[in-house]
Amino acid sequence: MFDHPSYDAHEGVHLFQDETSGLKTIIAIHSTARGPAAGGCRMWNYESGEAMLTDALRLSQGMSYKNAMADIPLGGGKAVIWGDSRRDKSPDLFRAFGRAVESLQGKYVTAEDVGVSVGDMEIVRAETAHVAGLSHGEAASGDPSPVTAHGVYLGILETAKRAFGTDSLHGRTVAVQGVGSVGGYVCDHLAAAGAHLVITDIDQAALEAVAKRTGAAVVAPNDIYDAEADIFSPCALGAVVNEKTLDRFRVKAIAGGANNQLVVPEMGEFLRRKGILYAPDYVINGGGIINVAAEISGTYSRDWVDGKLAKLVETLGAVLDEALSTNTPTNAVADRIARQRIADARAAR
Numbered sequence: 404m405f406d407h408p409s410y411d412a413h414e415g416v417h418l419f420q421d422e423t424s425g426l427k428t429i430i431a432i433h434s435t436a437r438g439p440a441a442g443g444c445r446m447w448n449y450e451s452g453e454a455m456l457t458d459a460l461r462l463s464q465g466m467s468y469k470n471a472m473a474d475i476p477l478g479g480g481k482a483v484i485w486g487d488s489r490r491d492k493s494p495d496l497f498r499a500f501g502r503a504v505e506s507l508q509g510k511y512v513t514a515e516d517v518g519v520s521v522g523d524m525e526i527v528r529a530e531t532a533h534v535a536g537l538s539h540g541e542a543a544s545g546d547p548s549p550v551t552a553h554g555v556y557l558g559i560l561e562t563a564k565r566a567f568g569t570d571s572l573h574g575r576t577v578a579v580q581g582v583g584s585v586g587g588y589v590c591d592h593l594a595a596a597g598a599h600l601v602i603t604d605i606d607q608a609a610l611e612a613v614a615k616r617t618g619a620a621v622v623a624p625n626d627i628y629d630a631e632a633d634i635f636s637p638c639a640l641g642a643v644v645n646e647k648t649l650d651r652f653r654v655k656a657i658a659g660g661a662n663n664q665l666v667v668p669e670m671g672e673f674l675r676r677k678g679i680l681y682a683p684d685y686v687i688n689g690g691g692i693i694n695v696a697a698e699i700s701g702t703y704s705r706d707w708v709d710g711k712l713a714k715l716v717e718t719l720g721a722v723l724d725e726a727l728s729t730n731t732p733t734n735a736v737a738d739r740i741a742r743q744r745i746a747d748a749r750a751a752r
Contacts, residue, residue, distance in 0.1 A: 440480030501530025554690025581639025
């Protein structure tokens, strides 16, 4: 564990198994310096336990950085469940997951992520109070995906302003990878702004629905990297900027909602050398956790959420400007700021 390449002085990595329900889950707590470790629960049919652990470690670190950049009083954590979300879900499984969360005594607050719905979180709520993204309750905020998507769209505008000299997307082509709960909403915003869309997804039903309402062109999953586009917007899973895809991009900017888009941090420098402006994922996609933070506070306010989201977009712009003025990879600039904010909180505590 301690020499795992994705281990980053995590405060705790917890493995739980419930034989009755079939639950196998990892809850990784990266940092509680700024508050309880908050981050969604992802359900995915991993190839191996090693892949599952790597995902948990990377995602939880990303949540620490995301929450720091969003300037909310939360640390970073993430849960991953090993299983096929289309086949392996059950109330017993999510109740068992709720008990696992409860055993951490408030150090980790969960919510929905890839493969997990608001309804699933309602079942989790039966076993623990440390859950957000609910549809019922005094401060319930529901599915955070629309807020995440709105923030991603605003971040795309901020990135376009620097990549093209204007934030107008009219006539621009955006290649969107993944049109699920976040990507689908992003496509709606982009289409309304006059952008041409090229989209892909492994979910044919979602793909057809988005194409029908936006007029998007559909390509095979592996062909999205070769799309003739101005902007690539990854909104599915991570590690899509890697040694195999790097030379295939024909875009001027990469800005999307997926977590951990760079397979390794060094990819940020390679993008810079190629003249591709990268919006660091945990900055541009922070809208959802801002929405969840409002719910966790116990007094949900959409005005507070919108204000925090506007400030986050300003932060993204500042990161991009510093990177461009200093010829520094954008992810390196964001990482430095996030680490400093976490260190300052730890020192103050």
